[in-house]
Amino acid sequence: MDISMLYHTSAEINNLTDAADDLIVRAQSGDNEAFGLIFELHYRFVYKFIYAMLGEKESAEELTQETFLGAFRGIKGLRGEAHLKTWLCGIAKNIIYKHLRTNRKEGAKGADAIESLNIFDDKSLPPDREFLSKELNRLIGSALKKLDADKRLVFTLKELQNLSYREISEITGSTISKLKIDLHRAKTEMRILLRSVREAKNEV
Amino acid sequence: MKCEKYLNLIDDLVEGELDEQSAQHLHLHVFACSECASLYEILKQEKQIYARYLFDAEPSDDLRSKFQAKLESEINNVSQIVQKPARVSFWRAHTNGFWRSSTALAGTGLLILFGLGFAFLNFAPFGKIMENEYASIAESNNPKLVKVQTAQSESRETFENLSDNRATRIGSSNKNFVSLKEVKNKLDTKLLHTKNIAPAIIQKAEFETVQTKKNKISANRPKDLSNLAQLTKDEQMQILQVKTLEKETVKQIEKIEMLLRSFRNARSVEGGEAFDVAYEKQQARKLLEKNVQLRRGAEDYGALYTEEILSKAEPHLLDIANLENNPAPEKVLGIKERVKNQNIIASLQIY
Numbered sequence: 054m055d056i057s058m059l060y061h062t063s064a065e066i067n068n069l070t071d072a073a074d075d076l077i078v079r080a081q082s083g084d085n086e087a088f089g090l091i092f093e094l095h096y097r098f099v100y101k102f103i104y105a106m107l108g109e110k111e112s113a114e115e116l117t118q119e120t121f122l123g124a125f126r127g128i129k130g131l132r133g134e135a136h137l138k139t140w141l142c143g144i145a146k147n148i149i150y151k152h153l154r155t156n157r158k159e160g161a162k163g164a165d166a167i168e169s170l171n172i173f174d175d176k177s178l179p180p181d182r183e184f185l186s187k188e189l190n191r192l193i194g195s196a197l198k199k200l201d202a203d204k205r206l207v208f209t210l211k212e213l214q215n216l217s218y219r220e221i222s223e224i225t226g227s228t229i230s231k232l233k234i235d236l237h238r239a240k241t242e243m244r245i246l247l248r249s250v251r252e253a254k255n256e257v
Numbered sequence: 258m259k260c261e262k263y264l265n266l267i268d269d270l271v272e273g274e275l276d277e278q279s280a281q282h283l284h285l286h287v288f289a290c291s292e293c294a295s296l297y298e299i300l301k302q303e304k305q306i307y308a309r310y311l312f313d314a315e316p317s318d319d320l321r322s323k324f325q326a327k328l329e330s331e332i333n334n335v336s337q338i339v340q341k342p343a344r345v346s347f348w349r350a351h352t353n354g355f356w357r358s359s360t361a362l363a364g365t366g367l368l369i370l371f372g373l374g375f376a377f378l379n380f381a382p383f384g385k386i387m388e389n390e391y392a393s394i395a396e397s398n399n400p401k402l403v404k405v406q407t408a409q410s411e412s413r414e415t416f417e418n419l420s421d422n423r424a425t426r427i428g429s430s431n432k433n434f435v436s437l438k439e440v441k442n443k444l445d446t447k448l449l450h451t452k453n454i455a456p457a458i459i460q461k462a463e464f465e466t467v468q469t470k471k472n473k474i475s476a477n478r479p480k481d482l483s484n485l486a487q488l489t490k491d492e493q494m495q496i497l498q499v500k501t502l503e504k505e506t507v508k509q510i511e512k513i514e515m516l517l518r519s520f521r522n523a524r525s526v527e528g529g530e531a532f533d534v535a536y537e538k539q540q541a542r543k544l545l546e547k548n549v550q551l552r553r554g555a556e557d558y559g560a561l562y563t564e565e566i567l568s569k570a571e572p573h574l575l576d577i578a579n580l581e582n583n584p585a586p587e588k589v590l591g592i593k594e595r596v597k598n599q600n601i602i603a604s605l606q607i608y
Contacts, residue, residue, distance in 0.1 A: 074519075085332065092324060100316040114316055118324045122331060193310050211272065212307040218274055237268070240303075 077137060080128050088128065092121050095138060098214070099145050105209040106149045108198050116152060120145040139216075139223040146206065146224055153202055196246035204239035211236050260286075260293050267293060271300040499558045506551055506563050509544065513570050516540050517596055520577055534580060534589060541577035548574060 079087035099120055104113035123144045131140055197205055206225065210216045211232075218229045225232070266283050269275045275283065287293045520537045548571055555564035576592045 074515075085328070088328075089325075092321075096320065096324070097316065100320070101311045101314050104314050104316075105311060110317070114320050114323075117316065117320065118327055121324060122327060125328060125331065187313075189306065190310050190313070193307065212304060213311050215273075215308065218272075233268075236272075244303075 077128070077131060081131070088125055091124075091137065095141055096121065098138065099141055102142055102209060102214060103145055103149055105197065105213050106202075106205060107152070108194050112152065116145065116148050119148050123148065136220065136223060139220050142210070142216075142224045149206075150202065192247060192250050193243075196243055196250060199246055200239055200242055204235050204242065207232055207235040208239035208243065212240070260290055263287075263290075263293055264296075267297050267300065271297065271304055495558065498554075499560060502551065502554045502558065502560065503563065505547075506555070506567065509547055509551055510566065510570070512540075512544055513548070513574065516544060516577070517573060521593055521596055534577070534584060535582065537577055538580050541574045545571070545574040545578050 076087050076090055080091055096117060100113055100117045103116045103120070104110065107113055107116070120141065124141055127144070131137075197208070200208060203225075207221060210221045210224065211218070216224075218232050221232055222229050227235075263283065263286055266275065266279070267287070270280055270283050270287075287297050516537060520534065520541075548567055552564055552567040552571070555561075555567060573592070573596055576595070580588065580592075
């Protein structure tokens with residue numbers, strides 16, 4: 054009984070993946086409804102990715118639309134091996150980087166100096182539960198802006214969006230060990246930034 | 258710090274990047290070591306805090322409708338400027354059409370083949386005897402071929418009156434392929450001999466057999482085809498069966514195509530060297546069984562093209578079905594390479 058149920062679920066999973074492949078094939082052959090479904094399935098994820106990278110709602114929405122337009126134009130070139138979600142994120146990433154290059158005025162470079170690999174510095178460990186609120190999110194958002202783009206990218210995809218290293222390396226094209234190092238640095242910087250923000254707040 | 262070798266692993270554990278076995282192993286250590294345990298807890302909490310960050314970051318409700326409007330204007334723009342997709346589908350439709358139907362085309366193909374064959378032979382460095390013989394054959398065959406063609410078109414006209422149009426086309430195209438293929442094969446061997454300048458005697462002997470066969474074909478063909486209008490029930494049944502066979506084959510080919518695609522894209526299991534191809538393997542077995550059935554059917558009805566494409570795909574299915582449960586990566590890669598090199602997916606698509 055149990056075993057037959059297992060088979061059932063695996064068959065269903067196969068159906069689901071078949072359906073996803075089918076969606077791509079349909080969209081590639083010019084079925085706009087299928088592309089609409091792809092948008093429906095993924096636009097939230099892409100939006101959140103861009104929002105985390107830019108920290109602005111409006112431009113995040115703008116770039117989300119741009120991403121899916123790019124996907125629409127390029128879907129014929131999508132090979133089966135590329136996962137749809139990572140493919141979309143790859144497009145989004147390029148658009149984000151382009152956007153960041155053209156809007157470089159913000160002095161987000163200040164955080165570059167802070168680099169430490171020592172995660173056993175107890176003082177740099179993350180803030181405790183009192184921060185679990187919208188206020189905390191605001192702080193995280195402002196700290197995120199201070200990371201440089203590469204680290205923010207890994208941090209966003211891994212910590213905020215819970216992708217695997219493999220998926221992220223599909224998006225960025227870098228090796229998993231590089232991603233690990235970047236993430237490590239990003240986390241350390243975030244801890245320092247959050248702590249300094251908190252301290253500054255306490256002083257006021 | 259005595260637990261240094263675990264530090265990276267704890268990171269990976271928090272990130273959910275460890276396989277089950279190492280995760281269990283590490284858990285044992287973390288439970289035993291208070292320092293590692295507190296580090297693990299802190300890292301986990303930190304991750305939870307970050308994970309909540311995007312919880313409420315939702316796009317506004319009108320994003321969807323905005324994008325829809327953008328997409329529509331994009332589609333309109335594209336269709337006004339270029340019509341590339343139309344070209345692609347035209348090509349596909351054309352190739353499909355070629356194989357499926359068009360008796361006239363097949364007839365012309367037959368003529369061209371003969372023409373080419375004889376043209377080549379005329380230029381070949383051979384004795385005059387051979388030349389003369391070929392010439393006489395060409396003369397004697399051409400009127401017959403014209404006859405075949407007229408008979409074909411006649412029979413097609415009458416056949417259109419029958420309720421099932423498609424059966425005609427498939428039936429007659431398959432028959433044409435039989436003759437086409439036979440003739441082509443003979444000519445090919447002929448040409449090969451010519452190139453090798455084989456002894457004239459063998460040439461002559463073979464030539465005579467070909468000649469008799471050709472005569473036979475051209476003698477039988479008009480009779481066969483002109484009688485199509487008054488088909489016996491058996492023949493009608495056969496055409497129906499060929500038709501269903503073709504339909505099944507199209508389905509089968511589609512499935513094989515999907516399988517090969519998914520196999521080509523199979524990736525290694527997370528963290529490990531082995532490939533996860535269990536699903537493909539299972540599918541390949543099923544498809545293989547069906548493939549053998551269909552191929553035999555195609556042989557029986559003389560649907561040569563169908564048979565050819567099926568037997569082309571078969572070794573790949575066999576390869577995949579014969580993989581072990583946890584195949585060595587080299588084996589999987591080997592098959593992938595073969596699938597790639599022989600362009601099997603592309604040829605299946607054309608079918």
